[in-house]
Amino acid sequence: MADKHPSLGIRYRSLKGKLVIGFFATLLFIVVFFPFYWIILSSFKSFLEIFETPPKIIPVSINFANYIEAFTEYGIGTFIMNSLFVTITTVLVTTIISVCASFAISRLDFIGRDIFRSFLKATQMFPVVVLLVPLFLMCNKLGLYGTRSSLILPYIALQIPVSVILLSTYFADIPAEMEEAALIDGCSLPQIFFRIMLPLAASGIVAVSIYTFIQVWQEFLIASSFITNHDFYTLTVGLTTFRGEFINWGGLMATSVIIAIPAMILFSISQDFFINRLAGGVKE
Amino acid sequence: MALGRKNNAAGYILILPALIMLAVFVIYPMFMNIVMSFRNYSLLRVGDQNIGLQNYQDLISDSRVWAAVSRTFVWTIANVIGALLIGMGSALLLFAGFKGSGIIKSMILIPWVLPSVITGYIWSLMLQEDAGIITYILKSLGIVAHDFSWFRTGPLSMSAAIMANMWRAFPFFSLMIFAKLSSVPQDYIEASELEGVSPWQRFRYVLFPFIKPTVTICTYLCFIWSFNAYDILKVMTNGGPAELTTTMSIMVQREAFQFYEISRASAMSIIMFFIMLAVLLLAKVLLAAKRRLSNGR
Numbered sequence: 001m002a003d004k005h006p007s008l009g010i011r012y013r014s015l016k017g018k019l020v021i022g023f024f025a026t027l028l029f030i031v032v033f034f035p036f037y038w039i040i041l042s043s044f045k046s047f048l049e050i051f052e053t054p055p056k057i058i059p060v061s062i063n064f065a066n067y068i069e070a071f072t073e074y075g076i077g078t079f080i081m082n083s084l085f086v087t088i089t090t091v092l093v094t095t096i097i098s099v100c101a102s103f104a105i106s107r108l109d110f111i112g113r114d115i116f117r118s119f120l121k122a123t124q125m126f127p128v129v130v131l132l133v134p135l136f137l138m139c140n141k142l143g144l145y146g147t148r149s150s151l152i153l154p155y156i157a158l159q160i161p162v163s164v165i166l167l168s169t170y171f172a173d174i175p176a177e178m179e180e181a182a183l184i185d186g187c188s189l190p191q192i193f194f195r196i197m198l199p200l201a202a203s204g205i206v207a208v209s210i211y212t213f214i215q216v217w218q219e220f221l222i223a224s225s226f227i228t229n230h231d232f233y234t235l236t237v238g239l240t241t242f243r244g245e246f247i248n249w250g251g252l253m254a255t256s257v258i259i260a261i262p263a264m265i266l267f268s269i270s271q272d273f274f275i276n277r278l279a280g281g282v283k284e
Numbered sequence: 285m286a287l288g289r290k291n292n293a294a295g296y297i298l299i300l301p302a303l304i305m306l307a308v309f310v311i312y313p314m315f316m317n318i319v320m321s322f323r324n325y326s327l328l329r330v331g332d333q334n335i336g337l338q339n340y341q342d343l344i345s346d347s348r349v350w351a352a353v354s355r356t357f358v359w360t361i362a363n364v365i366g367a368l369l370i371g372m373g374s375a376l377l378l379f380a381g382f383k384g385s386g387i388i389k390s391m392i393l394i395p396w397v398l399p400s401v402i403t404g405y406i407w408s409l410m411l412q413e414d415a416g417i418i419t420y421i422l423k424s425l426g427i428v429a430h431d432f433s434w435f436r437t438g439p440l441s442m443s444a445a446i447m448a449n450m451w452r453a454f455p456f457f458s459l460m461i462f463a464k465l466s467s468v469p470q471d472y473i474e475a476s477e478l479e480g481v482s483p484w485q486r487f488r489y490v491l492f493p494f495i496k497p498t499v500t501i502c503t504y505l506c507f508i509w510s511f512n513a514y515d516i517l518k519v520m521t522n523g524g525p526a527e528l529t530t531t532m533s534i535m536v537q538r539e540a541f542q543f544y545e546i547s548r549a550s551a552m553s554i555i556m557f558f559i560m561l562a563v564l565l566l567a568k569v570l571l572a573a574k575r576r577l578s579n580g581r
Contacts, residue, residue, distance in 0.1 A: 025382045028374050031451065032392055035406045038417060042409060051415045054424070101302040110295030116303070123310050127512040127560065129533040130553045133540050134313035134320065157309030160302050189294055218399030220515045221533075225541050236401045249409055256402040267397045274393050279459035 039260070043067070043253040050249045066254035076255050078231060079238035083259075086148050086234055087216045090155040094163050095209045097156070102167035103197060107179070124161040128221055131158075139226065150226045151234070155219065159212050166211065166277070170204025171197065207273035210266045217263055235259045321551035327544035339551035348527070349535070349552070353559065356511060356531040359442065363510040366450040368502055371457030372495075376487065378458070379465045389462070392455040400452060404519030407448035411435075438528025441521045445529060449516050453509065457502040464498040465491060500571070504564070511560050532556040 013021070042050060044063050049056065070076045104110070105117055131154070139150040174197065182192045198205075220236045227237055236259070242252040267274060321339055325332035343349045374392070378385050395403070410418045413433040422428045434444040468491060476490045514533040517523065523530035523538070530538075536556065540549035 021377065021380055021382050024373075024377050025384070025388070028377060029384070029388060032388065032395060032455070035403075035410065035451065036394070036398075038410055039402070039406050050409075053415050053420060055415050055417050055420055057417075097301040097305065100298040104295045104298035108291040108295045108298070110292040113295065116299055119306075123306055125508055126310060126314075127508075127533075127557065129512055129514065129536050130317060130557045131310065131313045132537065133546055133550045133553060134316040135309065136540065137316065137320070137546065138309075138313060154309050157305040160305055164302060189291070214397055218401065220399075220401045220518075221537065224518075225537060236399055239401060239405065252405055253409070256405060260398055260402060263397050263399065264394065267394065271390055274397075275390065275459060276463070279393065279456055279463065 039253050039256050042249060043257050045250055047248070047250060066250035067258075070251045070255050070258070074238070074241055074251060074255070076235070076238055076258070079233050079235045080258070082148060082232055083217065083235040086151050086155070087213055089152050090159065090216045091209050091212050093152075094156050094159045094212050095205060098160055098163035098167050098208070099198070099201075099205060101160070102164045103171055103193060105164070106168040106171035107174075107197065120161040120164055124165060126158075126161075128158065132221065132225060135222070136226065145226065146228050146232065148232055151219075151223055154222055155216050159215060162215075163208055163212055166208045167201070167204060169277070170201045170208075173204075174200050204273075207270040207277070210270045211273070211278065213266055214263050217259075317550050318554060320547050321554050323547045325547045327546060332547070339548055340555070343548070343551055343555060349555075351527075352530050352532050352535045355442070355529065356533075356556075359446065359513075359517075359529075359531055360507060360510040362442075362446045363449050363453065363513075364503060364506045366446065367453040367506050367510075368457055368499065370450060370454040371502065372461055372499070374454065374458040375461035375465060376491075378462050389459075392458055394455075395452050396455050398452070400515040401519055403448050403452045404445075404516040407444065407451070407516075408520050411444050411447075435521065436525060438525065441525060441529045445517050445520045448520060449510065449513060452516070453506060457506065460498055460502055461495050464495045468494045504567070507563070507567075508560070511563075532559075 041057075041059055043066055044059055044061070045056075046063065046065065049060070101116075105113055135150075135154050136145070139145040139147075144150040144153070178196055178200070179192050182196050187195070218236060219234075223234045224237045224240070227233055230241075233241070235255070239252060239255060239259075242248045242255070322334055322336060323332050324335045324338070378389050378392075410416050411434045412419060413435070414420070416434075419428070419432065419434065423430060423432060434440050472490050472494075473486070476486045481489070512533055513531075514537065517529060517531060517534055518537075521529040523534045532552070533556070536549050536553045539545050539552055
């Protein structure tokens with residue numbers, strides 16, 4: 001996109017200007033990417049190498065001991081399964097509920113539609129901390145405290161508002177002629193929904209599910225407050241097991257790499273959504 | 285909207301599941317929280333009763349609560365200013381364009397995608413007392429003393445956590461502002477170039493008026509995110525040393541899940557919620573008043 005603005009002075013930029021921009025561009029590059037490099041590098045370092053001064057900036061050897069130890073001694077395999085179970089269930093249910101609701105608010109006219117829309121906008125920003133105590137009491141009463149359901153149910157509710165708002169922009173983008181034509185052909189509402197709307201909004205549905213996945217995958221506040229049993233730890237909570245008398249940084253960083261990989265892969269799949277819809281598309 | 289007629293029933297059926305989930309897990313808990321805040325429920329005692337405003341009176345007269353409120357503001361304001369300045373600066377840089385700006389633009393969001401807990405841990409590691417790479421560089425350049433540590437005093441611990449949080453937050457604002465900059469009409473920029481204005485003047489009089497609404501949204505977003513932030517502070521400082529980085533969210537969580545004072549935690553979270561609403565409302569009123577003033581002229 002930046003290339004479309006040559007008149008901003010790229011062509012006529014002075015040497016001083018080039019140097020200033022080059023300096024800040026390098027700085028920005030280092031600031032954004034260095035911590036990632038350091039996570040990966042540290043995940044290959046032994047306990048002693050981590051505390052070595054001066055710190056080694058170039059990897060000496062690629063040593064997978066930390067990764068192996070994370071599985072064998074810290075049992076992160078269980079945490080991975082828990083995180084996958086909680087996140088995937090949440091994403092599936094949230095997406096199904098949100099697709100229905102967003103189709104309704106963007107393609108149907110019903111009394112109270114605008115109220116529902118503003119209600120979603122209001123709940124979208126609701127701070128989790130305020131709901132933490134009452135959700136805990138509810139889960140206690142329902143006998144869910146400490147189970148994975150005590151995470152899944154609040155997660156679904158907390159993800160629905162954003163998910164519906166984002167999805168409704170995709171449904172709203174579908175031209176009205178599509179459904180008019182379908183109506184003339186005698187399609188019923190469910191047929192229009194399943195045969196026309198869902199396929200047309202498919203890319204949006206995938207992107208929004210990915211967004212939900214990334215959000216739920218990293219949740220920590222509720223998970224660390226509600227899950228006390230080691231066997232039900234999710235990955236973000238599981239990281240705390242690397243903190244004992246001292247912190248096992250190597251294992252912690254290896255696990256961090258494992259946690260980050262799915263989020264990064266999914267992000268790269270739907271980069272366009274994140275860059276243009278989510279960050280670029282926020283309307284005043 | 286071809287389906288726009290007589291679809292009340294279909295509309296209600298489709299929004300019903302969403303409505304039920306939100307009613308049960310957001311709206312009802314919110315009311316329950318208010319009710320709880322008027323009781324003296326604790327997991328350490330049997331039985332509880334209505335004690336009216338007692339919790340609120342206790343909290344308001346507790347200097348530790350006020351200290352947490354002021355720390356929340358220090359944390360929030362520093363994050364908003366820092367993340368927005370860096371976000372705007374990097375957006376202008378991307379907008380100016382350079383070799384590789386396309387790559388940075390497509391990758392800049394990854395700090396925001398990285399789980400925040402990991403952000404907390406990697407910054408803790410990089411800022412560690414001896415072998416932390418950042419501390420080590422600062423020490424060898426002689427910028428800080430040999431026995432320097434980020435995590436011994438309140439202000440330094442707070443700065444460390446703020447750095448980590450800013451690193452995570454700024455890319456989002458950078459992209460938002462960049463997207464807005466890209467929509468500035470080409471004529472405006474060309475005209476300013478013909479006039480031979482300085483880069484600063486171009487920013488101040490051509491670009492900034494355009495991105496101002498986006499910057500306002502970013503400010504709101506960053507305020508809400510930072511005000512309620514928990515993960516990074518919890519991981520990096522756990523509210524310490526000596527409670528000097530304990531913000532409201534850390535305090536609420538601890539009150540409920542470490543001290544088991546459920547009702548007190550409820551009252552605290554309600555106070556926190558209304559402080560946040562009050563600030564947002566005040567900002568809205570002030571902005572509206574300012575707009576009216578400048579339109580009146």
